[in-house]
Every structure is written in C-alpha cells, then in structure tokens.
Amino acid sequence: MSNQRNTHGMRAVILPLLVATCLVACEDSVEGQAAPPPQEVGVVHLKTQPVPVVATLPGRTRAYKVSQVRPQITGIIQERLFEEGAQVDAGQVLYTIDAAPYEAAHASASASLARAEATRDSAAVLAKRYAGLAKIEAVSQQENDDAQVALKEAEAAVAEARAAVTSARINLDYTHIEAPIAGKVATSEFTPGALVTRDQASPLTTVRQLDPIYVDITQPSRDLLELRRRFSAAADPDQRTVDVVLHLEDGSVYDHAGRLSFRGVAVEESTGTVKLRAIFPNPDQVLLPGMYVKAVLEQAVDDEGLLVPQQSITRDARGQASALVVKADNTVERRDVVTERAVRNHWVVTSGLSAGDRVIVDGLQRARPGPTVNPVRVDVEQTAMAVE
Numbered sequence: 001m002s003n004q005r006n007t008h009g010m011r012a013v014i015l016p017l018l019v020a021t022c023l024v025a026c027e028d029s030v031e032g033q034a035a036p037p038p039q040e041v042g043v044v045h046l047k048t049q050p051v052p053v054v055a056t057l058p059g060r061t062r063a064y065k066v067s068q069v070r071p072q073i074t075g076i077i078q079e080r081l082f083e084e085g086a087q088v089d090a091g092q093v094l095y096t097i098d099a100a101p102y103e104a105a106h107a108s109a110s111a112s113l114a115r116a117e118a119t120r121d122s123a124a125v126l127a128k129r130y131a132g133l134a135k136i137e138a139v140s141q142q143e144n145d146d147a148q149v150a151l152k153e154a155e156a157a158v159a160e161a162r163a164a165v166t167s168a169r170i171n172l173d174y175t176h177i178e179a180p181i182a183g184k185v186a187t188s189e190f191t192p193g194a195l196v197t198r199d200q201a202s203p204l205t206t207v208r209q210l211d212p213i214y215v216d217i218t219q220p221s222r223d224l225l226e227l228r229r230r231f232s233a234a235a236d237p238d239q240r241t242v243d244v245v246l247h248l249e250d251g252s253v254y255d256h257a258g259r260l261s262f263r264g265v266a267v268e269e270s271t272g273t274v275k276l277r278a279i280f281p282n283p284d285q286v287l288l289p290g291m292y293v294k295a296v297l298e299q300a301v302d303d304e305g306l307l308v309p310q311q312s313i314t315r316d317a318r319g320q321a322s323a324l325v326v327k328a329d330n331t332v333e334r335r336d337v338v339t340e341r342a343v344r345n346h347w348v349v350t351s352g353l354s355a356g357d358r359v360i361v362d363g364l365q366r367a368r369p370g371p372t373v374n375p376v377r378v379d380v381e382q383t384a385m386a387v388e
Helices: 002-034 100-135 141-173 221-230 380-387
Strands: 039-045 048-069 075-080 093-097 176-178 183-185 205-220 243-247 258-268 273-280 292-309 321-326 332-343 346-351 358-362 373-377
Touching: 048 183, 048 273, 048 332, 100 141, 205 221, 205 292, 221 273, 243 258, 243 273, 273 292, 292 332, 292 358, 358 373
Parallel strands: 039 373
Antiparallel strands: 039 358, 048 205, 048 292, 075 093, 093 176, 183 205, 205 273, 243 292, 258 273, 292 346, 321 332, 321 358, 332 346
C-alpha cells in the first residue's frame, strides 16, 4: 500500500510538469511561426509622362486616281491591246477603233485646205496687182476694194480649212483609245466588233492608280468636340502632321504608315460624323479599293498621362480592373482602377492610381491586401519579358 501511494504521488507531480513543458514548447513554436519575414515583391514607381491620345476609327480604302475610259468618237472596236488586271502606263493604247472613215475625213479636209490655199494665193496676186493699178488710176477704186476683200475671204477660208484638218486629225487620233492615267486596268466591258459611240454612258474599262492610296475615315463629331475640350490649351490638331497606322480586315497591321491629308470642314447631318482622309504608300498593292480597315491615328498628346504595366492589372469576374499598391508602411492595398486603352505593354490608367504610387508587378501570386511586404524596385522591361 505504501508503494502504491508513492507511485500515485510521483504521477501527481510528474504529469503537471510534463503538461507545463509541452505548453511552453508549443508557445515557443507558435511565437517562432507568427513572425515570418515579409514577402519580397517587385514594384514600379509610377510617374506621369506625355502619352499620345489615339483614336481607332473605321475606314474604307479609295483609289488615289480613278479614270473611266470612254470613246470620244463613234466606231467599231478593232482590237483590245491590254490584259485585264494589268498595270498600264499613261498614254498606253488600250483599244483601236476602225480608222478608215476618219482617215478619209482627214484626207478630204487636207484637200479642202489645199484648194483654199490655192484660192488664197490667186487672190493675193490679184489684190497686189489691183493695188498698183489703183495708184495710177488704171482701175477703179471699187475694183481694187473688191480684190482686197476677196483676198481676206480667201485667207479666212484657209484658216477654216486648216481647222477642219486639225479636227479631222484629232478624230483620227481618237481611233487609238489611250489610258489617261497610269494604274491597274479593270475588266473590259466591250469586245472587238462592238459598236461604241461618242459620250456613251458605259465606260469601256476603268483605270485606278493604287500607289499611293487613300483611306477615307469617319470620326463622330462628339469625339472631335471632346478632344478639343480636353486639349484646349494645346496646338490646333488641324495644323499638326498626324501619322496613321492601319489595321487590316484580318487583324494584321499594315507595313507602311500613312499620314492624315484632309480633315472635313463640315459635319454630315445624316450620320453626325466628320470625314477624314489619310494617304498611304502601297508599293506592293496590298490595299485594294473598297477594303474595310481600322485606322489608328494620334490626335493629341496628354502631357500628364499615367502608364501602368499590363502585368500589374488584374480583372475580376465582372471585368473590374484592379492593382495591388504598396503603401508608405509597406502594407499592400488593392485599388480599383479605370483603364482607357493599351499603349504597347502598358495600360493608360485614368482613375485609381496617381504619380508616386508603388504598384506590384512581380510576385502578385504571393501578395495579398493587408500583410507587410518587402518592395524591391524592378525594371519594367525585364519584368515584362519574364512574364511573357
């Protein structure tokens, strides 16, 4: 019995000691885990800078020059001297018209001119003789006057006959129908053997100059007014040379930049838009008239623009954009932001952030609002390459 009492007594002393020891060990373990080192995150320091204000507008391509080829005389087409869709030069013969009747008319006019010149020469000799005889009163003054009038009439007949020869020569030249401009020739609407008439409504074919090429753009007048209000202190955008970048129907970017060459001076009442026209080089003739394109043009410069790296902006299920910002005490804060558009690998942010903010761009998966972090300044370009 005495041994059992001793055993129970020892248990009563040892057990509390073991419990106390375990509690102390647990507290030490908890205290060691409660203060881990702050997570390291990469941040960029935002600053304002000049940012181009661009607009993406719909447009249609238009040929730089368009010429509808029509006959200027009546006749039968003898030959078509071009390949449809080929490049032709200005002055290149496209069609020939039966020239026989016009050759005959030219020959007749030439003969009439020769006859008129012979009559004039005879009248000139007679007028000279009568002028001399009138001085010695060998002929009457009336006879002399008649001879001088006959000479003038003969000279007028020569001029008339010469004009008829010129007209006949022009009509004969019109039997060769030439391309008025250089460019791509369309399909031929008439074949050899067809009768064509002067000033007919239907063109024989059409020639379009495609290099350079126009792009007609429409801009809502309200956007133009907003632009002027936003940058009222800046230079008049109408006086600036504006570069234009073109996005094609398949989404690709056209290789050559263009420039704005015309801005409309009136608003179209039916659509409420202003017409713009840009001109683009088109050496490979990738652009064809009538293509739908999107034109991206710089309209002004925002001197206080705020660019934020795209990898720092996240969106929730509703599409709300947000960024994680490191505050002055190195704690993390989530801010809702408004993005206007992309500029290369940055977003233009118009609300939610300001110059001087430290935005997390690296380590977003480790950061969350509330805890303290160790912000490290990083190079945006290197970070973007790492993300890619």
